Amino acid sequence: MTVRDIVGPLMLVEDVEGVTYGELVELEYPDGTSSLGNVLEVNGDVALVQAFQGTQGSNPASTKVRFLGRGLTLGVSRDMLGRVFDGLGRPRDDGPEIIPDERLSINGMAINPTARDFPDDFIQTGISSIDGLNPLVRGQKLPIFSGSGLPHNQLAAQIARQAAVLARSDDPTKVGEKLEGEFAVVFAAMGITFEDADFFMSELRDTAAIERAVLFLNLADDPAVERIATPRMALTAAEYLAYECDMHVLVILTDMTYYCEALREVSAARKEVPGRRGFPGYLYTDLATLYERAGRIKGRKGSITQIPILTMPEDDKTHPIPDLTGYITEGQIILNRDLHRRGVYPPVAVLPSLSRLKQKGIGPGKTREDHADLSNQLFGAYARGIQAKELAVILGEAALSDSDKAFASFADAFEDRFIRQGEHDDRTVEETLALGWELMTLLPRVELKRIKDEYIEKYLPADETAESTVEAPA
Amino acid sequence: MEQGTIVKVAGPLVVAEGLTNSKMYDLVRVGEEGLMGEIIEMRGDRSSIQVYEETEGLGPGDPVTSTGAPLSVELGPGMLGGVYDGVQRPLDALEALTGAFLARGIDAPGLSREATWMFHATAHAGDSVVGGDVIGIVQENEVITHRIMVPPKLSGRIEHIESGTYTVDQPLGSLVDDAGTTHDLIMMQRWPVRVPRPYRRKLSVDEPLVTGTRVIDTFFPLMKGGVATIPGPFGAGKTVTQHQIAKWSNAEVVIFIGCGERGNEMTDVLMEFPELEDPYSGYPLMKRTVLVANTSNMPVAAREASVYTGITMAEYFRDMGFNVVLQADSTSRWAEAMREISGRLEEMPGEEGFPAYLGTKLAAFYERAGKVLALGGPLPPGSASVEEAAADKAVGGTSEPGGHESSEGRDRIGSVSVVGSVSPPGGDLSEPVVQNTLRVVKVFWALQDTLAYERHFPAIDWLTSYSLYLDKITPYWNETVGRGFRERRDRCMEILQRESELAEIARLVGVEALSPDEQVLMETAKSIREDFLQQNAFRDDDQFTSLAKQDLLLKLILHFYDKAREAHAGGASLADIFAAPVRERIARAKYLTEDDFGVFADITSDLETQLVAEGSEEEGV
């Protein structure tokens, strides 16, 4: 068995026997370092191996290769909670090795669609732009599309801190109580800086949530190819906690952009025909095998909710990474640089953001009867307000019709009071809805076409506010 | 059964040696676990196989066994209400075998061998029959009477045939062909998925597939037997629109292919359809639906096969004489599966890495749609016997006129309509899948993300979408909706087009700079958009609108347009006209139920009284 070629992170090994696709490999380099790897292709007696730790320090003549006869696995146990691992699942803190209950293949298995339970438990994140308009439900995969320098980490940490599930309520006009339940956070870092990872850890530490967290860290200076395994490690741990230990698991995967770039690196080294922007043609399928590991399963108590974070290159939503992600995930929360510049936190670009599961997660019993209509109306009104403001830029404020003026000032108030909130401001969903209704008073009542009359009667604050606030928002 | 040996494994592609007697597209079993695969290329002694399951753990030296037959589906009673993966393995049976996760190497037949069905023979011993002839019926559920047909390639004289309770593969009779060979007659047929099922003749389409979605039915209609595509960036509404069609369209059978899409979307259908009532039969929608679910995380080769599995099922129901609608969500994922396999085969790539044959494959797929005169003779007498009377009513009686398939003694005419969604990267419609699809489809529903951001749903862009069936549909409209519907539709379209031109001007100089007539037009266009085009799929009182009500809504809006211009010409101020209280009633008219038709007359009379020429104290302008 000899190494013939070394190209980037790949090695071509000759004279192999009994090697299988996906098999785990141990590589020992002449400079004393070593790497794990796996088989990407096997053709007769030649195997193509990708080295997770890279190929630095190796050479064809004296690299030792050992095929381990199994695929890449993770040893799982409840003791993982509170621990920090590296990108390949080896302890990175000073703690002991985990004594596994089971060893699971990190690729997992696809959930049978008939076994899935539809996610419809509303998660209160305490953030109005999410709860009010693009609500998250248990078992959903809802990514944050961000850009470099935007506060996606703060937002993800705030969600992780504040997330709570509400009890069902028999009264359509009332929201249920917060439920207690066993939860866990699984955090996978791919290529982010130590500082960013440290931010998460200290956020979790501050709320003692660290005890319920499992961290897999592949940082910026860790080997890039290892990143391909990292989210799979994290999701394998999450599946174990959710489906074997009955926990509700929130998985944060950050930054998916670096993950995809690692895939591209391997693909380029294999000289595969590239798709858009050099990313491999199977990027969609590859991402799907990660994102689809979110969900709920009938008859099991736990669930996996995913919040992948990605930074859009040049803030471009049509870049293949956000684009393919958006096609797989159940919506997206998009952060906007302009709002950020204007000091609005969280800078959620409400209009292009979406939660596909919202229809099932809100409404009577789950949140409140008026939630869906109100949120539709807020969307419509904000869109119209933005248009009016654009018009005003061209034609001047004075050229706007009265109703356009009302919409323009609504848009300002909406950004200022509804979207904007503090990093530690944990709003209940009633507070969010009340805020929404208050803003409705800025609009002429005939314009509230998307809300059922009965809700307007019931929830729209009395008229006096309408007159006094039309003037100018804060 | 021939055995070969694996020499190469690269992802979903396996190369084996020693399968010299096998044929292209033969189904093979790979490795010790017997994973399903299909031969897709043969070079000398080497066969390339796409494997429908994960290939981890396979290596050179592992065995491959050929089944000697191509990938086929099983057709017969028991498909309706079912959920299959891309190669027709019933997902509930797989769940029973291995639990919530899909394990490898498991198998279950497409049609249950245990389930029994009451078969009523309509043919008799001694009858001469040809392929496609109906020989009996099975009341599969409350909605569908399954017609048992002679397999397409078989013909001869029925030796004996007997009504009774059978499983799908138990002989219920026998047939002697011209060569004198005796064949058992069973309910189940097998058909290779990549081969279109034969029919006597294709017919020209002449009836709309009514979907209840206003922008589709009125502006960009689809026909029974027609083909449509719905491309759009993520979040624009492809899936919701397709679900709407699956739910409310007046087809008798719906095949929904979730091709490389989200698992939860399939779960959604699975949970919702058994609860929802079919507006035509009154029974749960699931009873007329078959799902093929090969979600994005399931093996990519099976995704490639899923569209063929689905359309073969659709053709089978068509052959019985039903109107079938097939939805493929998303054809882009299918094309990507082709691209991935093609890449592994090291084929010369075409545009954006897609194989050069992408266009041919897409065209061939859509060509399997159509309205046809089915193979075999007319429905035999007795197919509407006592038990079947009820079913007959459910199938033909309550559907749109032209449910001719249920009446005895007439030709069996069936159709497959195909709606394929496309997920263009970055929403870029110039990409190969969209472009190749547009060459073959007749209806184009273009989704716009800007509309979706405003929550204008369905986000179908009225300016770029089209339907090439308008002229074919007009006679039907004239007859069943009313003369003038086409004209009203065209007038509204014109108003919308004019609005987009005027909007440009208004953007530069302000609405006030437009002439009063133009301002009325702008208001009317807004009303068309908001009070007609916008339709909330999640509101019970909005998700379905009959053609009759669609026309009433158009009439109201156009009536406003005419009256407003008249009133203004007579001296009423635009501000008063636009603020008339009746406008709110028009805005809410779409939520009126089908029984409230009287209210339309009421609103019309409001229009008459409120929009009058200068009735008030104001000066005319």
Ligand SMILES: Nc1ncnc2c1ncn2[C@@H]1O[C@H](COP(=O)(O)OP(=O)(O)O)[C@@H](O)[C@H]1O
């Ligand atoms: N007709 C409609 N009525 C109401 N909401 C809609 C409609 N069509 C789409 N939507 C909204 O848009 C979201 C995205 O639609 P979807 O069909 O999933 O998009 P795509 O399949 O194109 O990614 C849905 O979750 C829903 O909130």
